[in-house]
Amino acid sequence: MTDGLNRQSWTGLAKGQKDAWRELLSREIPVLYGMFIKRWANPSLAEELVQKTVFDAVRGRGSYEPSRGSPEGWIFGIARNNIRLEIRRRARRPSVNGDISGYIETIDAEPLPDEILEQKETADIVRTALNRLQTKERAVLRAKYIEGLTAGKIARQMSITEKAVHSLLYRARISLRCELKRLAPLNKEEQKL
Secondary structure: OOOOOOHHHHHHHHOOOHHHHHHHHHHHHHHHHHHHHHHOOOHHHHHHHHHHHHHHHHHOHHHOOHHHOOHHHHHHHHHHHHHHHHHHHHHHOOOOOOOHHHHHHHHHHOOOOHHHHHHHHHHHHHHHHHHOOOHHHHHHHHHHHHOOOOHHHHHHHHOOOHHHHHHHHHHHHHHHHHHHHHHOOOOHHHHHO
């Protein structure tokens, strides 16, 4: 066994004794968190994966075999499995390829942590503001900022001059800013600044 737990402590873990679990987890949770945060720099995801790993360990405590390694090694095996599951889950997720509607559908389809929910609210406000713009303004903003087209390409696509594209972009940004202010007024603290 490692310097962590002795056989008597593992017997307590296998029986579900709180003190034995508290001893193991107080030492291993920070290490697990560090392992997950190193892989994905997302504190919410790291916390979620730590919780899942701890839950899986407690639920599967009867599957531990001391002859195969230490309890710490067993828990880190569970953590590595959770990393693999997260990688597979992310691979199945639809990718964002410039189509904002697909991005928003992806956001709407999955349970999300608080930070992403704030992004979703922002995306909803931006989508609503964009939909309130004139068709040409919406088209030029989409071409420039979503599709990443140059002014020259936008001019050819819209059958106007580059100078007209720049002028339209300028007016479209002002219109979008006005719509965003109507839809998402600043809170009192931000208004003071």
